[in-house]
Amino acid sequence: MNINSPEFLNNPYPFYAERRASAPVFRRNDFEWTITGFQELSTFLAKPSAGRGNIGQTPHRGGDTSAIDALKKNNPSLALIERWMTFQNPPKHTKTRGNIASVFTNKLVSLLEQSIRKTLRELLYSNTEQGTEFDFVSTVAYPFPLTVISDMLGIPKEDRTQFAKLTRSLTIATQSNFHQLPKSVLQELNNSAVALEMYFKELLPKKIANQSDDLMTRLINKNSKDLDTQELLANCVFLLFAGQDTTTCLLTNAMSAFFAHPEEWQKLIKQPDLIPNAVEECLRFDPSVQLVGRFALEDIEIENNVIKQGHHVFAFLGAAGRDP
Template identity: 30%
Template sequence: MEDNNFWVYSRYEDVNRILKDTVFVKENRNAMPPHANEAQQQGTTAESNPMMSMLDNWMLFRDPPTHTRLRGLVSHAFTPRAMEKLKQSIVSIAEQLAERMAEEEEPDLIASFAFPLPVIVIAELLGVPPEDRDLFKAWSNTFARVLDGVDHPPDFAEQSAKAAVEITDYFRTLIAQRKSSPREDMISELIAAKEQGDRLTEQELIATCVLLLVAGHETTVNMIGNTVLTLFNHPEQRMRLLERPDLIPSSIEEALRFESPVQMTSRLASADIELGGQKIRQGQVVQVMLGAANRDPAQFDQPDRFNIERAPNRHLAFASGAHFCLGAPLARLEGEIALTVLMNRFPKLRQADRPLKRTQSVLFRGLDRLYVRTQ
């Protein structure tokens, strides 16, 4: 699709190279010649668009050195030591949610378990008060729709701008509270880092909190739902897992490969480059298909077979390179704990005779509803 300045790559080797090669960048200003940037900037008003202003400060859409700086400020929260400290808290949350599920005849696994688990975890990590968690559901859904990039109804621009303003105001208030009365949470730590001389602005601080909240649960919800449904659809693998609970970590990895929660991402070429026999020109968009790469027969033996004992399993569900998912250790831990708790509490868990509902998205692969029976 050279005529449209747009390329799509789906082979594992190509996708992995694009994700790791510094020629491919996230920011348009780093991909285009200076004169092209000047012309484009004259027609943009990111500052007057609250949503675009917010996204412009997400490390997800930035290149080094800004990306490196923002990532470095929060990376300590996802170290193995930090994950070990969180483990028991996540187990407790998952067990409480499972107990509530047991009280329902046919609970919706997504609404009752997969969605609240990562929301509660990331909210606790940030320091969001428990009574405010429900506020984030609508906000997060709006951000997810923005990231999806598909056509939206005419009023969506106004709706997304409103969500950006509301969540900005919320975190600005919370940040002010933590400045006067710090606690043991990530917001307090980020404020301390700023005050020790880092150049983190208030807008960057707010944007980072929002990114962690949205990214910290959107993909994990999909991962949990996809894993359970895939096990339902492969009963022989589910029986194997019940016999061998030590395979839970590799089951999560295989589910991430087989039903990747994030299906694609994109880069911009900052210089002319040849890849896969094609000439990509500076400034052209390169779409990489993570889900397709994870089913590449050149990389995975029998790629369309769900095999919880697959090894090695170097999938790209968390991408790779500089933008490898910062929260991958937390997502893996949540997935493993979720599956362990569900199997222990509901060994007879099965899909209810009710239609499931898939998320309508080209970016995310997940479920909006999955009714189950626990007995």
């Protein structure tokens, strides 16, 4: 299963089915594993010893961190991303996530609900005419989450146009092997990381001077006791990036699925109370995030397979979601 091949990227699900049938827990080489079965993946991810690790990290090298240290020194994009809560292990991950969750409340989302609905209506109708075709990705799926997340963070409207290219560069960083990226790509990633972190750093004093009820201001106020400033800035970038990329993919994949199954679309029109379950089903059927990477912090046994400490595991969420 070559996860970088055009065939796989175009449609990974036949590859998943074949791997699940032959070996739901599979050893790729001396230090890497794949997990494609639902029960096996659920068991693995529930273990505290399934560590997140850092991009570019190779912990199986007997604790030698020289390679990753050199990467961080020369690549600010890696230094930024490793401060994201999604790449942290407990107890640091638990603390950072708890601090963000404590201010990212249902009340904040409720306050923005009418604005979110208004944004979606404008995107659907302002640039289209009834009965005409339009590009759903560029017209709705991409700008919608960017607008909503920017509103949540309290980013001024005039500043948002610069984020498209910058966040796209970070997508490459989180889905690639740093050791194998061309210098030109690395330079673009570093430029994007520096620009995004600098933007939020410059926005910081403005938020402190002009208090408002947005997510960034709440995080700044939380920062005085519980959050490091560098972590605050890094996770503002993370929230902007992660919500943008995953939601764009979810909307696009969902629309594609409904085009392929128009009877399900009609069912939702007639029974809108089914929509919440339909969202969950779209996340299962064709998820935005196809896999997550983990490192074994200690030996882990899954279905008579022993994943040794330091080994890297590719946990395929997309495969597990279609395990019959």
